[in-house]
Amino acid sequence: MGRIEKKGGQVVYRQDDGEITAWLTDFEEKMEIGHEGTPAYRKVFYVVFFIATLYLGTILLRAIL
Numbered sequence: 001m002g003r004i005e006k007k008g009g010q011v012v013y014r015q016d017d018g019e020i021t022a023w024l025t026d027f028e029e030k031m032e033i034g035h036e037g038t039p040a041y042r043k044v045f046y047v048v049f050f051i052a053t054l055y056l057g058t059i060l061l062r063a064i065l
Helices: 039-064
Strands: 003-007 008-013 019-022
Touching: none
Parallel strands: none
Antiparallel strands: 003 008, 008 019
């Protein structure tokens, strides 16, 4: 697996054996914003999902019977 390195003012993709396989011109570094859910909201989601499933199941059973 290769890696991205800065060589002088250039950005290159270098393989494990040292061979440069790509010159990344106009390479712009972007930050990635991570998001981890809040445990309280996860519990609320599961409760609402369970209630909705029961509701739809009840409607389906009444329609069949």
